[in-house]
Every structure is written in structure tokens, then in C-alpha cells.
Amino acid sequence: VLVTAGGIGGNHDLVRENWPDRLGTAPRSLISGVPEHVDGRMLGITEQVGGRLVNRDRMWHYTEGIKNWDPIWKNHGIRIIPGPSSMWFDARGRRFPVPNFPGFDTLGTLKAIQDSGYEYSWFVLTQKIIEKEFALSGSEQNPDITDKNLKLVLSRVLPGASGPVEAFKNNGEDFVVADTLGELVRGMNAITGEELIDVTDLKRQIEARDREVDNPFTKDLQISAIHNSRRSRGERIARTASPHKILDPKSGPLIAVRLHIVTRKTLGGIQTDLQGRVLDGAGKAIEGLWAAGEIAGFGGGGVHGYRSLEGTFLGGCIFGGRQAGRALASQA
Ligand SMILES: Cc1cc2nc3c(=O)[nH]c(=O)nc-3n(C[C@H](O)[C@H](O)[C@H](O)COP(=O)(O)OP(=O)(O)OC[C@H]3O[C@@H](n4cnc5c(N)ncnc54)[C@H](O)[C@@H]3O)c2cc1C
Structure with missing residues (x-):
């Protein structure tokens, strides 16, 4: 046997x-x-x-889980495979400390989330980031690859989010899309049913990060990581958005995604x-x-x-x- x-x-x-x-x-x-x-x-x-x-x-579980709006199995979670630019906050809207950046240290960030006292966290990003940096794990989320459709695979480098990502943005219960930060925070608090995110506090942290986009000698290690990632041609073309201010309306709308712990490997x-x-x-x-x-x-x-x-x-x-x-x- x-x-x-x-x-x-x-x-x-x-x-x-x-x-x-x-x-x-x-x-x-x-x-x-x-x-x-x-x-x-x-x-x-x-x-x-x-x-x-x-x-x-x-065991190995992912921290960037979203509930599948079109589930194949019970309690179906999909993992976002993120690029480096989304800001990552705990349930109370506190930015996670270094090195808990998207895609950096799965088990380290899992511990940081569990230590926050809540079992979920938030990505805050822009339309420009979701278009370039969100990939979804799972064969049904990548029909271009599973169907060996070269034209569709190549379209990944073109502007615009992939069909499955766009569908999640529009239908996923964990997504909030808004033109202003106030509206975004209202949507985040409505999803959890708790007033845990304070708009002034979130704005302060995003503005502090955004200021560093103009600083060539920045000590914001996430901004440094974005620059570092873009030194690779492949990352620059297909995977890492050019550095921009999250609160710049030209890069919008703003997007928040509630992230769950999604089980995976034993x-x-x-x-x-x-x-x-x-x-x-x-x-x-x-x-x-x-x-x-x-x-x-x-x-x-x-x-x-x-x-x-x-x-x-x-x-x-x-x-x-x-x-x-x-x-x-x-x-x-
Ligand atoms: C969405 C997703 C993305 C992944 N991405 C990657 C990746 O990029 N790279 C990577 O290396 N790994 C990845 N993995 C992990 C990898 O796919 C799994 O670890 C791997 O498939 C496990 O293979 P397995 O044959 O041991 O078990 P499984 O693929 O789980 O197969 C087990 C089989 O046993 C059958 N079975 C179970 N119980 C019984 C029973 N009692 N009697 C009879 N049959 C039974 C099941 O029906 C199933 O067919 C991913 C997994 C998932 C779910």
C-alpha cells in the first residue's frame, strides 16, 4: 500500500x-x-x-487569503501572490513593522498577525498597484497559463488587472474600492462591523510613507525594497508598480483588502x-x-x-x- x-x-x-x-x-x-x-x-x-x-x-499557511466569491470547495480561500508595494496593516490599522512586507516572510508575518490579537489584516493599495502586482494562486485563477494561451499570458505585462483579479475586486466580500480615504475607511469598518480603523491615524501613516517616495535616500525599507525589486527588468516590466504616492488620486481609486489566514501546506x-x-x-x-x-x-x-x-x-x-x-x- x-x-x-x-x-x-x-x-x-x-x-x-x-x-x-x-x-x-x-x-x-x-x-x-x-x-x-x-x-x-x-x-x-x-x-x-x-x-x-x-x-x-x-506547517505553512498564507497570510494573504481572500474568500473566493465563486467557491469550488467549502470555505474556499485564494491566496493573493503580492508584489512589494501594498501597505500592510493589522486589524487596528497599525502598519506592520519591518520586514513584514507583502511576499517577504510568510511565517514571520503570520506570527505578527497572530500577535496583533486579531486574525486578519489589511492591504491598502491603489488601482495602479492591483493592476501590476496582484496574482492569484490556483489553477482556475490562471486560465491563461492552464489553457496554454500565450496571447493571454503575454497580456499580463499590459496595463489593467487580469480578468480573475478584476472579478475579485468587483465581487469579493473582502474588497473595498473608494475615491477618498474617508470613504475607504468607512468601507473597511463596515466589513468588520467594528470601528477599529481610525481615518486620521491611517492617513498619518500613509502620508509618512508617501513622503518617502520623493526621498532618494529613504529609510522607509518598503520603498527601498520597491526600488530594489525594480532593478530586475522582469520585475519592472511585469510585477512591481513604479513607486507612487498611495494618496495621489491619479493612481486611484484606493483599494483595501481584508486578508485572512488561508491554510495550505503540511x-x-x-x-x-x-x-x-x-x-x-x-x-x-x-x-x-x-x-x-x-x-x-x-x-x-x-x-x-x-x-x-x-x-x-x-x-x-x-x-x-x-x-x-x-x-x-x-x-x-
Ligand atoms: C492552490 C494551490 C497552489 C499551490 N501552489 C504550489 C506551487 O506553486 N508550488 C509547489 O511546489 N506546491 C504548490 N502547492 C502544493 C502542492 O500542490 C501540494 O503540496 C501537492 O499537490 C501535494 O501532492 P500530493 O500528491 O501529496 O497530495 P494531493 O495533491 O493533495 O493528492 C492527494 C490525493 O489523495 C486523494 N485522497 C485523499 N484522501 C483519500 C482517501 N482517504 N482515500 C482515497 N483517496 C484519497 C485525494 O482525492 C487526492 O487526489 C499548491 C497547492 C494549492 C492547493
Whole structure:
């Protein structure tokens, strides 16, 4: 038997049960970045037959989750893959400290959000930023790539947000679009039903950031990061908006996006040897039982360690599956 049933991200109780202290308190509210079948059921079943589970507290969840307005599975969350320019605030409208910039340190920002006492956060940005810097994770959100439509792929460098991003802006319950900051803040507070964001305080922080756009020697590290990113031609053309003032009406309208914690990867799981054979509590291979993929922590029970590197997960699934497949074939 080769167990390849995936991780635990669709089972929020299990995610909370295994939640590590190093990521702050476990969120009561989560959205699902994986389908419902990613429920961890086979972990328990493998354990019942003697398989050893290790590194259960290693996990990777995203901080830029939005509720899918057109869901495919229950509680469907989509991750925004952001460029560096959106301003990031906690639920009370306090800008997160360095280095919690969009796309910089997923697990570090997850801890910062949990430490804020709330389970969501806000991006504040402009139309100019959303057009260039928002990508959405998930095959159905990237029809140009999944349909291998080169013309549509190339249109990503043209002005304007992609169809799926525009649809979220218009239909997503987490989005506020407004011409003035006052209107934007009213919309943000209406979404949460609490008067947590103070317009004067938010304006002060955005103006402080905007002032630094004119300063070639700025110490605002997010502005420095935007300049740094644009040194790469690819980023400049397709991914990072030219630096501009958020409160400049020419770059508007203003946009606020409420961000949830969206579950995704399970970095621990069934312990195996290099061939994918499931090990028992004494480290002995269990006859006839194998595991590969996310359920085996992408290999061996946790090949990535605690933090992992973005986008390197499928490789472990494919390599681990190949190892197990070859070993099984050699036994046949
Ligand atoms: C939106 C999204 C974007 C991602 N982007 C990336 C990326 O860019 N780079 C990257 O490296 N990784 C990415 N990942 C992660 C990666 O896709 C997964 O880690 C990987 O697909 C896991 O593969 P797997 O075969 O181990 O498990 P899965 O793909 O989850 O497959 C498990 C299979 O087992 C079946 N199953 C489950 N339980 C049972 C059961 N009890 N009985 C029978 N069948 C069962 C399921 O139906 C499913 O077909 C992304 C994941 C998602 C959801």
C-alpha cells in the first residue's frame, strides 16, 4: 500500500490541534486553501497500523487569503501572490513593522498577525498597484497559463488587472474600492462591523510613507525594497508598480483588502526511509506500507524543516513518489 493522501489543511481542527507556539495562538477563523479531501484522515489510519508521525507542528499557511466569491470547495480561500508595494496593516490599522512586507516572510508575518490579537489584516493599495502586482494562486485563477494561451499570458505585462483579479475586486466580500480615504475607511469598518480603523491615524501613516517616495535616500525599507525589486527588468516590466504616492488620486481609486489566514501546506507527517517505506516507532520499516508526497512531509516526514522555501513543494512530491515507485517496482 502506498499512502499519498495529501496534508491536513482542509481539516481546521487538526491544523489548530497541531498549531505550534512559535506561530502565536492558533486562529479560530481560517479559510481553506486546499480542497476538503485534504483532511489528514489517512494520517490517523497509518498511525493506527503502527506508522510513526513526526514533525506534526510544522506547517505553512498564507497570510494573504481572500474568500473566493465563486467557491469550488467549502470555505474556499485564494491566496493573493503580492508584489512589494501594498501597505500592510493589522486589524487596528497599525502598519506592520519591518520586514513584514507583502511576499517577504510568510511565517514571520503570520506570527505578527497572530500577535496583533486579531486574525486578519489589511492591504491598502491603489488601482495602479492591483493592476501590476496582484496574482492569484490556483489553477482556475490562471486560465491563461492552464489553457496554454500565450496571447493571454503575454497580456499580463499590459496595463489593467487580469480578468480573475478584476472579478475579485468587483465581487469579493473582502474588497473595498473608494475615491477618498474617508470613504475607504468607512468601507473597511463596515466589513468588520467594528470601528477599529481610525481615518486620521491611517492617513498619518500613509502620508509618512508617501513622503518617502520623493526621498532618494529613504529609510522607509518598503520603498527601498520597491526600488530594489525594480532593478530586475522582469520585475519592472511585469510585477512591481513604479513607486507612487498611495494618496495621489491619479493612481486611484484606493483599494483595501481584508486578508485572512488561508491554510495550505503540511510540512510534517508520516516518517519514511529514503525508499518511502513507512517506519514504526522503533524506526523499523513496516512490511508492505509506503508513503509519499505531502502526507510524508514532502519526503521522509519533513524534508523542508520548519520554514521551507516558497514553491518547492511539488518537487518533493514527485521525487518521493518516484523513489517509492521505483522501490515498489523492484520488489514486484
Ligand atoms: C492552490 C494551490 C497552489 C499551490 N501552489 C504550489 C506551487 O506553486 N508550488 C509547489 O511546489 N506546491 C504548490 N502547492 C502544493 C502542492 O500542490 C501540494 O503540496 C501537492 O499537490 C501535494 O501532492 P500530493 O500528491 O501529496 O497530495 P494531493 O495533491 O493533495 O493528492 C492527494 C490525493 O489523495 C486523494 N485522497 C485523499 N484522501 C483519500 C482517501 N482517504 N482515500 C482515497 N483517496 C484519497 C485525494 O482525492 C487526492 O487526489 C499548491 C497547492 C494549492 C492547493
